Amino acid sequence: MASSLTKDTAVQGNSPVPGGKTFFGHPRGLAPLFLTEMWERFSYYGMRALLVVYLIAGGPDAKPDSQGGGLAMPEASSVAIYSAYVGMVYLLAMPGGWFGDRVWGPRKTVAIAAGIIMAGHLALAVPGKPTFFAGLALVAIGSGLLKANISTMVGHLYDGPQDPRRDGGFTIFYIGVNVGAFAAPLVIGTVGQKVNWHLGFSIAALGMGLGLIIFLLGTRHLSPVSSVVPKPLTAEERKSTLVKALLWFAVAAAFYGVVAGTGHFTQKWATIPLALLGVAIPIAVLTRIKRDKELTAGEQTKVSGYIWFFVAAAVFWMIFDQAGSTMSTFAEKKTADNVFGIDFPSTWFQSVNPLWVMAIAPIFASMWLWLARRDREPSTTVKFSMAMVGIGASFFVFAIPMSMASDGTKVTPAWLLMIYMIQTMGELCLSPVGLSLTTKMAPQKYASQMMGVWFLAVTAGDCTMTLLTEGGVDLNGTGVILAQAAAATLAGFAVWMYRKRIEGLMGDVR
Structure with a gap:
Protein backbone atom coordinates (compact mmCIF):
# COMPACT_ATOMS: atom_id res chain seq x y z
CA MET A 1 0.00 0.00 0.00
CA LEU A 233 -4.18 32.67 -8.14
CA THR A 234 -4.29 36.19 -9.45
CA ALA A 235 -7.42 37.28 -11.30
CA GLU A 236 -5.55 36.88 -14.59
CA GLU A 237 -4.27 33.40 -13.68
CA ARG A 238 -7.72 32.33 -12.55
CA LYS A 239 -9.28 33.43 -15.85
CA SER A 240 -6.54 31.80 -17.92
CA THR A 241 -6.79 28.52 -16.00
CA LEU A 242 -10.58 28.44 -16.34
CA VAL A 243 -10.43 29.12 -20.08
CA LYS A 244 -7.84 26.37 -20.63
CA ALA A 245 -9.85 23.88 -18.55
CA LEU A 246 -13.05 24.64 -20.45
CA LEU A 247 -11.21 24.37 -23.77
CA TRP A 248 -9.79 20.94 -22.96
CA PHE A 249 -13.18 19.80 -21.65
CA ALA A 250 -14.87 20.97 -24.86
CA VAL A 251 -12.31 19.15 -27.01
CA ALA A 252 -12.75 15.91 -25.04
CA ALA A 253 -16.55 16.22 -25.04
CA ALA A 254 -16.62 16.83 -28.81
CA PHE A 255 -14.24 13.94 -29.53
CA TYR A 256 -16.09 11.41 -27.40
CA GLY A 257 -19.41 12.74 -28.64
CA VAL A 258 -18.37 11.85 -32.19
CA VAL A 259 -17.03 8.43 -31.12
CA ALA A 260 -20.20 7.59 -29.20
CA GLY A 261 -22.49 9.08 -31.84
CA THR A 262 -20.99 6.91 -34.57
CA GLY A 263 -21.40 3.79 -32.43
CA HIS A 264 -17.68 3.13 -32.03
CA PHE A 265 -17.34 3.74 -28.28
CA THR A 266 -16.05 0.82 -26.22
CA GLN A 267 -14.36 0.58 -22.84
CA LYS A 268 -10.94 0.83 -24.51
CA TRP A 269 -11.75 4.37 -25.67
CA ALA A 270 -11.72 5.29 -21.96
CA THR A 271 -9.02 3.10 -20.40
CA ILE A 272 -6.33 3.34 -23.09
CA PRO A 273 -6.26 7.19 -23.30
CA LEU A 274 -6.19 7.38 -19.49
CA ALA A 275 -3.37 4.85 -19.35
CA LEU A 276 -1.38 6.67 -22.02
CA LEU A 277 -1.78 9.89 -20.03
CA GLY A 278 -0.70 8.02 -16.90
CA VAL A 279 2.56 7.03 -18.59
CA ALA A 280 3.16 10.22 -20.60
CA ILE A 281 2.57 12.74 -17.81
CA PRO A 282 5.24 11.33 -15.43
CA ILE A 283 7.75 11.31 -18.32
CA ALA A 284 6.82 14.88 -19.27
CA VAL A 285 7.01 16.14 -15.67
CA LEU A 286 10.43 14.59 -15.03
CA THR A 287 11.70 15.86 -18.40
CA ARG A 288 10.51 19.39 -17.61
CA ILE A 289 12.23 19.36 -14.22
CA LYS A 290 15.41 17.86 -15.65
CA ARG A 291 15.62 20.52 -18.39
CA ASP A 292 14.88 23.46 -16.12
CA LYS A 293 17.80 25.84 -16.66
CA GLU A 294 17.16 27.53 -13.31
CA LEU A 295 18.39 24.44 -11.44
CA THR A 296 21.97 24.40 -10.19
CA ALA A 297 24.44 21.84 -11.52
CA GLY A 298 24.14 19.90 -8.26
CA GLU A 299 20.34 19.84 -8.46
CA GLN A 300 20.48 18.68 -12.10
CA THR A 301 22.74 15.82 -11.09
CA LYS A 302 20.41 14.80 -8.26
CA VAL A 303 17.42 14.77 -10.61
CA SER A 304 19.36 12.40 -12.88
CA GLY A 305 19.96 10.11 -9.91
CA TYR A 306 16.33 10.40 -8.82
CA ILE A 307 15.11 9.10 -12.19
CA TRP A 308 16.74 5.73 -11.41
CA PHE A 309 14.68 5.44 -8.23
CA PHE A 310 11.53 6.61 -10.00
CA VAL A 311 11.78 3.91 -12.68
CA ALA A 312 12.48 1.24 -10.06
CA ALA A 313 9.47 2.39 -8.03
CA ALA A 314 7.22 2.28 -11.11
CA VAL A 315 8.19 -1.36 -11.73
CA PHE A 316 7.65 -2.15 -8.04
CA TRP A 317 4.13 -0.65 -7.91
CA MET A 318 3.22 -2.28 -11.23
CA ILE A 319 3.53 -5.65 -9.49
CA PHE A 320 2.53 -4.66 -5.97
CA ASP A 321 -0.82 -3.14 -6.95
CA GLN A 322 -1.91 -6.38 -8.60
CA ALA A 323 -2.96 -7.35 -5.08
CA GLY A 324 -6.35 -5.89 -5.98
CA SER A 325 -6.53 -7.33 -9.50
CA THR A 326 -4.59 -10.44 -10.58
CA MET A 327 -4.14 -11.72 -7.04
CA SER A 328 -7.70 -10.74 -6.12
CA THR A 329 -9.21 -12.90 -8.87
CA PHE A 330 -6.80 -15.71 -7.97
CA ALA A 331 -8.02 -15.50 -4.38
CA GLU A 332 -11.63 -15.47 -5.57
CA LYS A 333 -11.51 -18.43 -7.93
CA LYS A 334 -8.46 -20.56 -7.15
CA THR A 335 -7.83 -20.24 -3.41
CA ALA A 336 -9.66 -22.19 -0.70
CA ASP A 337 -12.13 -20.01 1.21
CA ASN A 338 -12.46 -22.25 4.25
CA VAL A 339 -10.02 -22.54 7.15
CA PHE A 340 -10.77 -24.73 10.19
CA GLY A 341 -14.35 -25.02 9.01
CA ILE A 342 -14.79 -21.23 8.79
CA ASP A 343 -15.87 -19.79 5.44
CA PHE A 344 -14.65 -16.32 4.49
CA PRO A 345 -14.94 -14.08 1.40
CA SER A 346 -11.93 -13.56 -0.86
CA THR A 347 -11.92 -9.82 -0.11
CA TRP A 348 -10.46 -10.65 3.31
CA PHE A 349 -7.12 -11.23 1.63
CA GLN A 350 -7.00 -7.45 0.99
CA SER A 351 -6.57 -6.99 4.77
CA VAL A 352 -3.39 -9.06 4.85
CA ASN A 353 -0.99 -6.38 3.58
CA PRO A 354 -1.93 -3.69 6.16
CA LEU A 355 -1.83 -6.37 8.85
CA TRP A 356 1.69 -7.32 7.80
CA VAL A 357 2.66 -3.63 7.69
CA MET A 358 1.53 -3.11 11.28
CA ALA A 359 3.33 -6.29 12.37
CA ILE A 360 6.60 -5.87 10.46
CA ALA A 361 7.11 -2.07 10.26
CA PRO A 362 8.24 -1.71 13.93
CA ILE A 363 10.72 -4.55 13.37
CA PHE A 364 12.15 -2.87 10.26
CA ALA A 365 12.35 0.52 12.02
CA SER A 366 14.23 -1.04 14.94
CA MET A 367 16.47 -3.02 12.58
CA TRP A 368 17.50 0.09 10.58
CA LEU A 369 18.21 1.94 13.84
CA TRP A 370 20.24 -0.98 15.22
CA LEU A 371 22.30 -1.19 12.03
CA ALA A 372 22.75 2.59 11.90
CA ARG A 373 24.27 2.59 15.41
CA ARG A 374 26.84 0.12 14.12
CA ASP A 375 27.36 2.10 10.91
CA ARG A 376 26.06 -0.84 8.89
CA GLU A 377 22.67 0.42 7.72
CA PRO A 378 22.19 -0.25 3.97
CA SER A 379 22.23 2.80 1.74
CA THR A 380 19.06 4.02 0.03
CA THR A 381 20.26 2.44 -3.21
CA VAL A 382 20.72 -0.96 -1.56
CA LYS A 383 17.28 -0.72 0.10
CA PHE A 384 15.69 -0.05 -3.28
CA SER A 385 17.57 -3.00 -4.73
CA MET A 386 16.28 -5.18 -1.89
CA ALA A 387 12.73 -4.00 -2.55
CA MET A 388 12.95 -4.84 -6.26
CA VAL A 389 14.41 -8.30 -5.62
CA GLY A 390 11.74 -8.84 -2.96
CA ILE A 391 8.80 -7.93 -5.20
CA GLY A 392 10.30 -10.11 -7.93
CA ALA A 393 10.69 -13.00 -5.48
CA SER A 394 7.02 -12.66 -4.47
CA PHE A 395 5.92 -13.32 -8.06
CA PHE A 396 8.38 -16.20 -8.45
CA VAL A 397 6.57 -17.70 -5.45
CA PHE A 398 3.18 -16.73 -6.93
CA ALA A 399 3.95 -18.79 -10.02
CA ILE A 400 3.96 -21.95 -7.86
CA PRO A 401 0.33 -21.87 -6.61
CA MET A 402 -0.77 -20.52 -10.00
CA SER A 403 0.71 -23.60 -11.64
CA MET A 404 -0.80 -25.87 -8.97
CA ALA A 405 -4.27 -24.40 -9.59
CA SER A 406 -4.10 -24.73 -13.37
CA ASP A 407 -6.07 -28.01 -13.26
CA GLY A 408 -8.87 -26.55 -11.12
CA THR A 409 -7.32 -27.44 -7.75
CA LYS A 410 -7.83 -24.80 -5.05
CA VAL A 411 -4.64 -23.93 -3.18
CA THR A 412 -4.25 -23.20 0.50
CA PRO A 413 -4.54 -19.55 1.63
CA ALA A 414 -1.06 -19.91 3.13
CA TRP A 415 0.41 -19.20 -0.31
CA LEU A 416 -1.16 -15.77 -0.52
CA LEU A 417 -0.27 -14.99 3.10
CA MET A 418 3.38 -15.73 2.30
CA ILE A 419 3.34 -13.73 -0.95
CA TYR A 420 1.83 -10.70 0.80
CA MET A 421 4.45 -10.97 3.55
CA ILE A 422 7.29 -10.90 1.00
CA GLN A 423 5.70 -7.95 -0.80
CA THR A 424 5.22 -6.05 2.47
CA MET A 425 8.90 -6.44 3.33
CA GLY A 426 9.71 -5.02 -0.10
CA GLU A 427 7.26 -2.18 0.46
CA LEU A 428 8.94 -1.25 3.74
CA CYS A 429 12.30 -1.10 1.95
CA LEU A 430 10.93 1.19 -0.77
CA SER A 431 7.88 3.25 0.18
CA PRO A 432 8.98 5.15 3.33
CA VAL A 433 12.55 5.30 2.02
CA GLY A 434 11.31 6.78 -1.26
CA LEU A 435 9.29 9.44 0.53
CA SER A 436 12.31 10.46 2.58
CA LEU A 437 14.60 10.34 -0.47
CA THR A 438 12.25 12.61 -2.43
CA THR A 439 12.37 15.32 0.22
CA LYS A 440 16.18 15.14 0.27
CA MET A 441 16.80 15.13 -3.49
CA ALA A 442 14.11 17.60 -4.55
CA PRO A 443 15.42 20.82 -6.14
CA GLN A 444 14.51 23.83 -4.02
CA LYS A 445 12.26 25.19 -6.76
CA TYR A 446 10.21 21.96 -6.76
CA ALA A 447 10.33 21.18 -3.04
CA SER A 448 6.55 20.74 -2.70
CA GLN A 449 5.80 19.38 -6.17
CA MET A 450 8.31 16.53 -5.94
CA MET A 451 6.16 14.61 -3.46
CA GLY A 452 3.45 14.55 -6.10
CA VAL A 453 6.08 13.42 -8.61
CA TRP A 454 6.96 10.47 -6.36
CA PHE A 455 3.36 9.27 -6.51
CA LEU A 456 3.44 9.48 -10.28
CA ALA A 457 5.56 6.31 -10.09
CA VAL A 458 2.43 4.51 -8.87
CA THR A 459 0.48 6.01 -11.78
CA ALA A 460 3.10 4.94 -14.32
CA GLY A 461 3.23 1.39 -12.96
CA ASP A 462 -0.53 0.87 -12.83
CA CYS A 463 -1.17 2.48 -16.21
CA THR A 464 1.47 0.23 -17.77
CA MET A 465 -0.57 -2.72 -16.49
CA THR A 466 -3.67 -1.26 -18.13
CA LEU A 467 -1.87 -0.98 -21.46
CA LEU A 468 -0.56 -4.54 -21.20
CA THR A 469 -4.00 -5.90 -20.37
CA GLU A 470 -5.75 -3.95 -23.13
CA GLY A 471 -3.00 -5.11 -25.47
CA GLY A 472 -4.07 -8.71 -24.92
CA VAL A 473 -1.50 -9.86 -22.36
CA ASP A 474 -2.98 -12.57 -20.12
CA LEU A 475 -1.84 -11.64 -16.62
CA ASN A 476 -3.05 -15.02 -15.32
CA GLY A 477 -0.50 -16.90 -17.38
CA THR A 478 2.37 -18.43 -15.43
CA GLY A 479 4.78 -17.23 -18.10
CA VAL A 480 3.67 -13.62 -17.72
CA ILE A 481 3.96 -13.84 -13.92
CA LEU A 482 7.49 -15.22 -14.24
CA ALA A 483 8.38 -12.52 -16.79
CA GLN A 484 7.29 -9.79 -14.37
CA ALA A 485 9.23 -11.48 -11.56
CA ALA A 486 12.34 -11.66 -13.72
CA ALA A 487 12.00 -8.02 -14.83
CA ALA A 488 11.73 -6.77 -11.24
CA THR A 489 14.60 -8.95 -10.04
CA LEU A 490 16.85 -7.87 -12.91
CA ALA A 491 15.97 -4.23 -12.18
CA GLY A 492 16.94 -4.80 -8.56
CA PHE A 493 20.29 -6.28 -9.55
CA ALA A 494 20.85 -3.41 -12.01
CA VAL A 495 20.31 -0.85 -9.24
CA TRP A 496 22.71 -2.79 -7.02
CA MET A 497 25.39 -3.17 -9.73
CA TYR A 498 25.26 0.53 -10.61
CA ARG A 499 24.89 1.69 -7.00
CA LYS A 500 28.22 3.53 -6.99
CA ARG A 501 27.26 5.48 -10.09
CA ILE A 502 23.79 6.25 -8.71
CA GLU A 503 25.20 7.30 -5.34
CA GLY A 504 27.61 9.57 -7.20
CA LEU A 505 24.63 11.33 -8.79
CA MET A 506 22.97 11.69 -5.36
CA GLY A 507 25.64 14.06 -4.09
CA ASP A 508 25.53 14.33 -0.30
CA VAL A 509 22.27 12.35 0.01
CA ARG A 510 22.51 8.83 1.41
Missing part, protein backbone atom coordinates in the same frame (compact mmCIF):
# COMPACT_ATOMS: atom_id res chain seq x y z
CA ALA A 2 1.50 3.28 -1.07
CA SER A 3 2.23 5.53 1.85
CA SER A 4 0.24 8.65 2.45
CA LEU A 5 1.68 11.83 1.04
CA THR A 6 3.90 13.79 3.41
CA LYS A 7 4.67 17.28 2.29
CA ASP A 8 6.60 20.01 4.06
CA THR A 9 5.07 23.42 4.07
CA ALA A 10 6.89 26.63 3.54
CA VAL A 11 4.87 28.37 6.21
CA GLN A 12 5.73 27.41 9.75
CA GLY A 13 5.62 28.86 13.19
CA ASN A 14 1.83 29.07 13.34
CA SER A 15 1.19 25.75 14.99
CA PRO A 16 -1.46 25.51 17.71
CA VAL A 17 -0.48 26.96 21.04
CA PRO A 18 1.29 24.38 23.25
CA GLY A 19 -0.38 23.16 26.39
CA GLY A 20 -3.78 21.74 27.18
CA LYS A 21 -4.99 18.39 25.98
CA THR A 22 -2.83 16.41 23.57
CA PHE A 23 -3.21 13.34 21.38
CA PHE A 24 -0.58 10.85 22.57
CA GLY A 25 1.68 13.79 23.37
CA HIS A 26 1.04 15.46 20.03
CA PRO A 27 -1.07 18.50 19.10
CA ARG A 28 -4.77 17.80 19.59
CA GLY A 29 -5.44 18.54 15.93
CA LEU A 30 -3.69 15.30 15.03
CA ALA A 31 -6.73 13.35 16.31
CA PRO A 32 -9.30 14.60 13.76
CA LEU A 33 -6.75 14.31 10.95
CA PHE A 34 -5.88 10.75 12.06
CA LEU A 35 -9.56 9.75 12.14
CA THR A 36 -10.42 11.51 8.88
CA GLU A 37 -7.60 9.71 7.07
CA MET A 38 -8.56 6.40 8.73
CA TRP A 39 -12.17 6.64 7.53
CA GLU A 40 -11.13 7.84 4.07
CA ARG A 41 -8.80 4.86 3.72
CA PHE A 42 -11.57 2.63 5.10
CA SER A 43 -13.89 3.77 2.32
CA TYR A 44 -11.20 3.63 -0.38
CA TYR A 45 -9.75 0.21 0.40
CA GLY A 46 -13.18 -1.29 1.07
CA MET A 47 -14.39 -0.20 -2.35
CA ARG A 48 -11.11 -1.29 -3.95
CA ALA A 49 -11.42 -4.75 -2.42
CA LEU A 50 -14.83 -5.15 -4.08
CA LEU A 51 -13.96 -3.53 -7.39
CA VAL A 52 -12.67 -6.39 -9.57
CA VAL A 53 -14.90 -9.11 -8.07
CA TYR A 54 -17.93 -6.85 -8.60
CA LEU A 55 -16.95 -6.10 -12.20
CA ILE A 56 -16.69 -9.82 -13.09
CA ALA A 57 -19.69 -10.95 -10.97
CA GLY A 58 -22.43 -12.56 -13.06
CA GLY A 59 -20.15 -12.93 -16.06
CA PRO A 60 -18.21 -15.82 -17.63
CA ASP A 61 -15.09 -15.18 -15.54
CA ALA A 62 -16.89 -15.09 -12.18
CA LYS A 63 -16.61 -17.82 -9.58
CA PRO A 64 -19.39 -20.35 -10.37
CA ASP A 65 -21.17 -20.18 -7.00
CA SER A 66 -20.54 -16.49 -6.33
CA GLN A 67 -23.13 -13.78 -5.87
CA GLY A 68 -24.43 -12.36 -9.15
CA GLY A 69 -25.58 -8.83 -9.73
CA GLY A 70 -22.26 -7.39 -10.86
CA LEU A 71 -21.39 -5.91 -14.24
CA ALA A 72 -20.54 -9.32 -15.78
CA MET A 73 -17.39 -7.99 -17.46
CA PRO A 74 -14.46 -10.13 -18.70
CA GLU A 75 -11.61 -10.42 -16.22
CA ALA A 76 -9.13 -8.69 -18.55
CA SER A 77 -11.39 -5.65 -18.91
CA SER A 78 -11.94 -5.55 -15.14
CA VAL A 79 -8.21 -5.59 -14.44
CA ALA A 80 -7.65 -2.82 -17.00
CA ILE A 81 -10.33 -0.66 -15.33
CA TYR A 82 -8.93 -1.34 -11.86
CA SER A 83 -5.36 -0.46 -12.87
CA ALA A 84 -6.42 2.72 -14.68
CA TYR A 85 -8.54 3.76 -11.70
CA VAL A 86 -5.73 3.30 -9.15
CA GLY A 87 -3.35 5.11 -11.49
CA MET A 88 -5.72 8.08 -11.75
CA VAL A 89 -6.07 8.34 -7.95
CA TYR A 90 -2.33 8.94 -7.64
CA LEU A 91 -2.10 11.07 -10.77
CA LEU A 92 -4.75 13.43 -9.39
CA ALA A 93 -2.73 13.96 -6.19
CA MET A 94 -0.66 16.56 -8.07
CA PRO A 95 -3.58 18.79 -9.15
CA GLY A 96 -5.06 18.11 -5.71
CA GLY A 97 -2.01 19.70 -4.11
CA TRP A 98 -2.24 22.57 -6.61
CA PHE A 99 -5.84 23.29 -5.57
CA GLY A 100 -4.74 23.39 -1.93
CA ASP A 101 -1.82 25.71 -2.70
CA ARG A 102 -3.49 28.03 -5.22
CA VAL A 103 -7.31 27.94 -4.92
CA TRP A 104 -8.98 26.76 -1.70
CA GLY A 105 -6.27 26.17 0.89
CA PRO A 106 -5.68 22.75 2.48
CA ARG A 107 -8.57 22.80 4.98
CA LYS A 108 -11.31 23.74 2.51
CA THR A 109 -9.89 21.38 -0.12
CA VAL A 110 -10.05 18.40 2.27
CA ALA A 111 -13.64 19.19 3.25
CA ILE A 112 -14.71 19.43 -0.40
CA ALA A 113 -12.72 16.29 -1.26
CA ALA A 114 -14.43 14.26 1.47
CA GLY A 115 -17.85 15.35 0.15
CA ILE A 116 -16.88 14.34 -3.40
CA ILE A 117 -15.63 10.93 -2.21
CA MET A 118 -18.86 10.31 -0.28
CA ALA A 119 -20.92 11.28 -3.35
CA GLY A 120 -18.82 8.87 -5.41
CA HIS A 121 -19.51 5.94 -3.12
CA LEU A 122 -23.22 6.78 -3.08
CA ALA A 123 -23.16 6.72 -6.89
CA LEU A 124 -21.50 3.29 -6.75
CA ALA A 125 -24.35 2.16 -4.49
CA VAL A 126 -26.87 2.83 -7.30
CA PRO A 127 -27.12 -0.13 -9.72
CA GLY A 128 -26.13 0.52 -13.33
CA LYS A 129 -23.00 1.09 -15.41
CA PRO A 130 -23.37 4.88 -15.86
CA THR A 131 -23.65 5.55 -12.12
CA PHE A 132 -20.87 3.07 -11.38
CA PHE A 133 -18.31 4.72 -13.63
CA ALA A 134 -19.43 8.18 -12.52
CA GLY A 135 -18.85 7.01 -8.94
CA LEU A 136 -15.35 5.75 -9.77
CA ALA A 137 -14.50 9.12 -11.32
CA LEU A 138 -15.77 11.03 -8.27
CA VAL A 139 -13.86 8.82 -5.81
CA ALA A 140 -10.65 9.24 -7.86
CA ILE A 141 -11.06 13.03 -8.00
CA GLY A 142 -11.87 13.31 -4.30
CA SER A 143 -9.00 11.04 -3.27
CA GLY A 144 -6.57 13.10 -5.35
CA LEU A 145 -7.77 16.32 -3.73
CA LEU A 146 -7.56 14.89 -0.22
CA LYS A 147 -4.30 12.93 -0.38
CA ALA A 148 -1.81 15.81 -0.53
CA ASN A 149 -3.67 18.32 1.57
CA ILE A 150 -4.50 16.30 4.66
CA SER A 151 -0.83 15.37 5.05
CA THR A 152 0.12 19.01 4.62
CA MET A 153 -2.16 19.88 7.55
CA VAL A 154 -0.39 17.32 9.73
CA GLY A 155 2.83 19.22 9.02
CA HIS A 156 1.13 22.50 9.99
CA LEU A 157 0.58 21.19 13.51
CA TYR A 158 4.30 21.31 14.26
CA ASP A 159 6.75 24.16 14.59
CA GLY A 160 8.74 23.52 11.44
CA PRO A 161 10.66 20.49 10.13
CA GLN A 162 12.97 20.51 13.16
CA ASP A 163 10.13 19.94 15.68
CA PRO A 164 11.19 16.69 17.42
CA ARG A 165 7.56 15.46 17.52
CA ARG A 166 7.08 15.76 13.74
CA ASP A 167 8.26 12.29 12.59
CA GLY A 168 6.32 10.66 15.42
CA GLY A 169 3.21 12.57 14.38
CA PHE A 170 3.43 11.30 10.83
CA THR A 171 4.02 7.78 12.16
CA ILE A 172 0.80 7.95 14.19
CA PHE A 173 -0.98 9.39 11.15
CA TYR A 174 0.26 6.47 9.02
CA ILE A 175 -1.13 4.03 11.59
CA GLY A 176 -4.56 5.48 10.77
CA VAL A 177 -3.98 4.60 7.11
CA ASN A 178 -3.29 0.97 7.96
CA VAL A 179 -6.10 0.63 10.51
CA GLY A 180 -8.61 1.83 7.93
CA ALA A 181 -7.10 -0.35 5.19
CA PHE A 182 -7.15 -3.41 7.47
CA ALA A 183 -10.75 -3.05 8.65
CA ALA A 184 -12.28 -2.11 5.30
CA PRO A 185 -12.14 -5.48 3.47
CA LEU A 186 -13.37 -7.28 6.60
CA VAL A 187 -16.46 -5.06 6.85
CA ILE A 188 -17.19 -3.64 3.40
CA GLY A 189 -15.82 -6.70 1.61
CA THR A 190 -17.92 -9.13 3.65
CA VAL A 191 -21.15 -7.17 3.30
CA GLY A 192 -20.62 -6.44 -0.39
CA GLN A 193 -19.52 -9.93 -1.39
CA LYS A 194 -21.86 -11.96 0.82
CA VAL A 195 -24.97 -9.76 1.20
CA ASN A 196 -25.28 -7.09 -1.49
CA TRP A 197 -22.67 -5.27 -3.57
CA HIS A 198 -24.40 -1.92 -3.36
CA LEU A 199 -24.89 -2.16 0.39
CA GLY A 200 -21.12 -2.60 0.63
CA PHE A 201 -20.56 0.56 -1.41
CA SER A 202 -23.08 2.35 0.83
CA ILE A 203 -21.03 1.42 3.91
CA ALA A 204 -18.00 2.94 2.18
CA ALA A 205 -20.02 6.17 1.76
CA LEU A 206 -21.00 6.02 5.44
CA GLY A 207 -17.34 5.65 6.44
CA MET A 208 -16.34 8.73 4.46
CA GLY A 209 -19.34 10.59 5.88
CA LEU A 210 -18.13 9.84 9.43
CA GLY A 211 -14.67 11.04 8.46
CA LEU A 212 -16.09 14.31 7.10
CA ILE A 213 -18.14 14.95 10.26
CA ILE A 214 -15.10 14.29 12.46
CA PHE A 215 -12.99 16.61 10.32
CA LEU A 216 -15.52 19.47 10.46
CA LEU A 217 -15.95 19.11 14.23
CA GLY A 218 -12.18 19.03 14.75
CA THR A 219 -11.20 22.00 12.60
CA ARG A 220 -11.01 24.26 15.67
CA HIS A 221 -7.98 22.24 16.80
CA LEU A 222 -6.08 22.67 13.53
CA SER A 223 -3.43 25.26 12.78
CA PRO A 224 -4.76 28.55 11.38
CA VAL A 225 -2.25 28.11 8.54
CA SER A 226 -4.40 25.26 7.20
CA SER A 227 -7.08 27.77 6.16
CA VAL A 228 -4.63 29.97 4.27
CA VAL A 229 -4.16 29.73 0.50
CA PRO A 230 -0.33 29.81 0.31
CA LYS A 231 -0.08 31.28 -3.19
CA PRO A 232 -3.54 32.32 -4.43
